[in-house]
Amino acid sequence: MKRSNLERHYRSxxxxxxxxxxxxxxxxxxxxxxxxxxxxxxxxxRIVNESRDVTLTSYKLSHLLASRMRPYTDGEILKQGxxxxxxxxxxxxxxxxxxxxxxxxxxxxxxxxxxxxxxxQLMSESKNFVCYSxxxxxxxxxxxxxxxxxxxxxxxxxFTITEELLSIRSLHGSTKGAEIFQQMMTVLxxxxxxxxxxxxxxTDGAPSMLGLDYGDVIIFTAVRWLSxxxxxxxxxxxxxxxxxxxxxxxxxxxxxxxxxxxxxxxxFVDITGHLAHLxxxxxxxxxxxxxxxxxxxxxxxxxxLWISQLQRxxxxxxPTLAEFSASSFxxxxxxxxxxxxxxxxxxxxxxxxxxxxxxxxxxxMQPE
Numbered sequence: 001m002k003r004s005n006l007e008r009h010y011r012s013x014x015x016x017x018x019x020x021x022x023x024x025x026x027x028x029x030x031x032x033x034x035x036x037x038x039x040x041x042x043x044x045x046r047i048v049n050e051s052r053d054v055t056l057t058s059y060k061l062s063h064l065l066a067s068r069m070r071p072y073t074d075g076e077i078l079k080q081g082x083x084x085x086x087x088x089x090x091x092x093x094x095x096x097x098x099x100x101x102x103x104x105x106x107x108x109x110x111x112x113x114x115x116x117x118x119x120x121q122l123m124s125e126s127k128n129f130v131c132y133s134x135x136x137x138x139x140x141x142x143x144x145x146x147x148x149x150x151x152x153x154x155x156x157x158x159f160t161i162t163e164e165l166l167s168i169r170s171l172h173g174s175t176k177g178a179e180i181f182q183q184m185m186t187v188l189x190x191x192x193x194x195x196x197x198x199x200x201x202x203t204d205g206a207p208s209m210l211g212l213d214y215g216d217v218i219i220f221t222a223v224r225w226l227s228x229x230x231x232x233x234x235x236x237x238x239x240x241x242x243x244x245x246x247x248x249x250x251x252x253x254x255x256x257x258x259x260x261x262x263x264x265x266x267x268f269v270d271i272t273g274h275l276a277h278l279x280x281x282x283x284x285x286x287x288x289x290x291x292x293x294x295x296x297x298x299x300x301x302x303x304x305l306w307i308s309q310l311q312r313x314x315x316x317x318x319p320t321l322a323e324f325s326a327s328s329f330x331x332x333x334x335x336x337x338x339x340x341x342x343x344x345x346x347x348x349x350x351x352x353x354x355x356x357x358x359x360x361x362x363x364x365m366q367p368e
Contacts, residue, residue, distance in 0.1 A: 050096075057100050058100045058106065058110060059113075061078060061100065061102060062075065062102070063114055065111075066114070075102030083098065122164050122191075126154060126162075126191060128157065129154035129197060130155050131154070131155055131197045131198075131199045132152055132154035132193065132199070133202065134188075134200070135150070135151040135152075136149070136150060136180070137149045138171075148171055148183055150167045150169070152164055229269075229272040229275065229276035232265075232268060233320075236269050243257075262324075266321045266323060267318065278295070296346050296349065299342070303342070306335055
C-alpha cells in the first residue's frame with residue numbers, strides 16, 4: 001500500500017483521536033493497540049486450531065476402529081465412553097469431548113478418505129520403484145465368493161523397501177489360473193506399474209494359484225520355493241506342447257532336445273519337490289524346536305539314503321529321473337553338497353542336541 005494512501009486514511013479517520021498522544025504516551029498507545037489486535041486474532045486462531053484438533057481426533061478414532069476391524073457403528077459407543085471419562089475425571093473438558101463426530105456415516109467417510117490417501121501415497125511411491133514383487137493370497141468370504149488379495153513389495157533407488165496391500169479383487173466366476181492372471185494384470189494396470197519391473201510373484205502353492213489345469217499357462221519371472229517346485233514340474237510335464245509351440249513359432253531351443261539337459265531337468269524336478277515338502281514341514285504355527293530338529297534330522301538321513309541309492313543306480317525316490325538310463329547318473333556329488341550345506345545351516349541345533357533329545361525321547365533318557 002502506498003504511503004500517501006496510509007497518510008490520507010490516518011488524517012481522515014484517526015488523527016483527531018490519536019494526535020493528542022505525544023512521545024512515550026504515543027508509543028504506549030501503539031503497543032496497546034497491537035495487543036488488542038493480537039488478542040482478537042488469537043480468538044479466531046484458537047477457534048480454527050480447536051476445529052482442526054477435533055477433526056484430527058475424529059480421523060484418528062476412525063482409523064483405530066478400522067485397524068481393529070470393528071463395526072463403524074462402534075464410533076457412537078466410543079464417543080459415549082469418552083464422555084463418561086471426561087464427566088468423571090475432567091469435567092472442565094466435557095464440552096470438548098462432545099465435539100468429535102463419530103456417527104456411522106462420518107466414520108465411513110473418514111475411513112474412505114484415509115484409504116484414498118494411503119492409496120495415493122502408494123501410487124506416488126510406486127513410480128520410483130526400481131523393481132517390485134507381488135504376493136497373492138486367496139480366501140472365501142461368508143458369501144462363498146473368492147477374494148484375492150495382492151500385496152506389493154518394491155525397492156526404490158536408495159534401497160528403501162515399501163510393503164503394502166495393493167488391492168483386493170473378487171472372483172465371481174471360476175478361480176483358474178487364467179482368471180487370476182487376468183486379475184493380476186488388471187491390478188498392475190490400474191496401479192500404473194510397469195510389468196517389466198516385476199521380478200517375483202509369490203503364491204501359497206495352491207493349484208488354483210498356479211493354474212495347474214494345464215490349459216492356463218502363466219509365466220512367472222521368479223517364485224518362492226513352494227511354488228517353484230510346482231512350476232518346474234509343470235514345465236517338465238508340458239515339454240511336448242512347448243516343443244510343438246516353439247516349432248510353430250520357428251524358434252530353435254536346442255536344450256529341449258539335449259538328453260543331458262533334460263536329464264538334469266528331471267533331477268531338478270525331483271529334488272525341488274523334496275525341498276518343497278521339507279519347506280512345508282518346517283512351516284506352521286506352534287512348531288517346537290525339537291520338532292524342527294527331528295524334521296531336519298530325518299531329511300539329512302534321507303539324503304544319505306538317496307546318495308547310496310543313486311550310487312547303485314536306483315531311482316526309487318526320483319521318479320522323474322527314472323525315465324533316463326541309470327548308467328549316466330552323476331548327481332551324488334550334488335546331494336553330498338546339499339547335505340553339507342544343510343549341516344552348516346542347522347549347526348546351531350547340534351550344540352543343544354542333548355536338550356533336544358530329551359524332548360524327543362523323554363522316557364528313554366537315563367536319569368542322573
